[in-house]
Amino acid sequence: MSQHAAQENHRPRVVVLGGGFGGMAAVKHLRNADVDVLLIDRRSYTTFQPLLYQVATGGLNPGDVTFALRAFTSRYDNADFLRATVTGVDTTEQQVELEGLDPVPYDFLVVSVGVTANFFGIEGAQENARPIYTRQDAITVRDRIFTSIENAAQARSGKRETSVVVVGGGPTGVEMAGALAELRNGAVPVAFRTLGIDQVHIVLVEMLDHVLSPFAPNLQEYAARELRERGVDVRLGTSVQQVTPDAVVVKRPDGEQETIPSVMTVWATGITAGPVVGSWGLPTGKGGAIEVQPDLSVKGLPNVFAAGDVAGAGLPQVAQPAIQGGKHAAQQIKHLLAGEPTTKFSYFDKGTMATIGRSDAVVQLPVGVKLRGSIGWLSWLGLHLIELMGGRNRVAAMVNLATRYYSWPRSVNVVVGDPAE
Known part of the structure; x- marks a missing residue:
């Protein structure tokens, strides 16, 4: 038992940072342990990220893919939740420093705080492209895309065309496209009768010569073929050089540069640990990930563990x-x-x-x-x-998904958003 548990005569306290997949798994599997568990996250809810692209395309409501973390911890007698922003980890005093609150001691x-988008230093990417890692990201993407289609249908600014560029041919990029x-x-044919589908362009840009790198070659080829049959302009072997507010500059396989108009650039490639993690005093390595031992304990800190993308476990x-x-x-x-x-x-x-699309x-x-x-x-x-x-x-x-599946496209069932500024 550590000095905190011994001095204060209480059960050992386990503090879990991050209410994502890894953090919740840790809390759940400590439910029968003789410890007190405190889950800390700067948001009051967890997000089911694999379905955020459905929120971004109007298939699901934001509330369908989020769940209150306090409701989650209430399932377990030894767990509680604190909404707070972590500013540091004092491994000497064994306490987590929080913004505007007293430090929280831990044994x-x-x-397991997850990661953020990696823009690889590409000019304008961080300012003008949007990842889909949070609920707010998905809502912003959804509102901007629907507003751009509406503007094209009404020929605002004299334009009757609109284009969305998705950067990255991994699962998120393929699902989004x-x-x-x-x-x-x-x-578009049902709800925007003045706009032809050939006036709405979907472009998928991937630097490699295939999509879905984790998959077998025959599945990669199948996915690319299916996307093209659905009208997606799949650009393989194409690298992004610059992102502006209304375009993406790419380098084609022939070495020539091309400017692709884009009202919304979705960034679905590359991740990195948030820069704030590096300031917490924990050892970090490639991509800002926390360096861990084979048992997932942080190097030099046997009572501190890291899990998920933030852990440099490869x-x-x-x-x-x-x-x-x-x-x-x-x-x-x-x-x-247990010793x-x-x-x-x-x-x-x-x-x-x-998923590539319907069915x-x-x-x-x-x-x-x-x-x-x-x-x-x-x-x-x-x-x-x-x-x-x-439930x-x-x-x-x-x-929502069944209604969209069985009624589409006889009736347009999309989640209503707000006009993008």
Whole structure:
């Protein structure tokens, strides 16, 4: 037992930073431990990031993919929640420093604060492109896209065309481009009768010569082909040179530069640890990630653990490594409390998937099983509905997606947004 627990005669306190997949997994798997758990996040809710692109394209309400963290911790008798912004970690005094609040002491610490977009120093990208990592990001993208289509339909500023550029051919970029193509192909002819679908352009820019790098080559080719059949202008082997408020300058495979008009540039490539993490006094390495030992403890700090993308463990940057990492960190804390040695973290790959559009997705499982088309889409849909937090969210998302599926495009079922400034 540490000095805090001994001096104050209370159960050991485990502080968990970050209410994402990893942080919640740690809290959940400490529910039966003889500890007090405090979850800290600067937002009062967690966001199911894999479905944020559905919010950004009007398929789901923001509330469908968010869940109150206080409601989450209320499920466990030994857990509580604090909404606060972390400003530092004092590993000598073993306390977390908070903005405007007293420091919070800890006996064990789990850091799972996620990451942010990496703009790779590309001129204008951070100022003019928008990632989709938060609820507010998705709402901003949604409102700007719908406003641009509305403006094109009304020929405001004398323009009857609009274009959205998605940068990055990973799962997020492919899913975003596919959903936008579905929106363009289905909603525009029904709701915007003065606007042809050929006047709404969806461009996907990928620096590599294929999309969906984690997938097998045949699934990569299938995804690119399906996107093109849906009218997406897929630009492979194309790198972004500059992003302006109304265009993206790219370098084509032939070495020539091209300027692509863009009312909304969605940034779906590259992540990095938030710069604030580097100021917390924890050892960091490549990409600002926290350096960890094989058991996920932070180097030189055996009672501090890191899980998820913020931990420099070299794992895929998806939900499962964060969930498994958070669970493993909780298990190591139990080992230490019992006076047992910690164990090495071993990631179990459960597969990966990406949806391309209505009734179409690709799924790759570690046992060599590959699915595509409608059966892949049903697998994707079922998993995502199960993984959503809260029964209300599952029902709301299922109703919204089912209504859109069965009524589309006979009726346009999109979530209403506000005009973008």
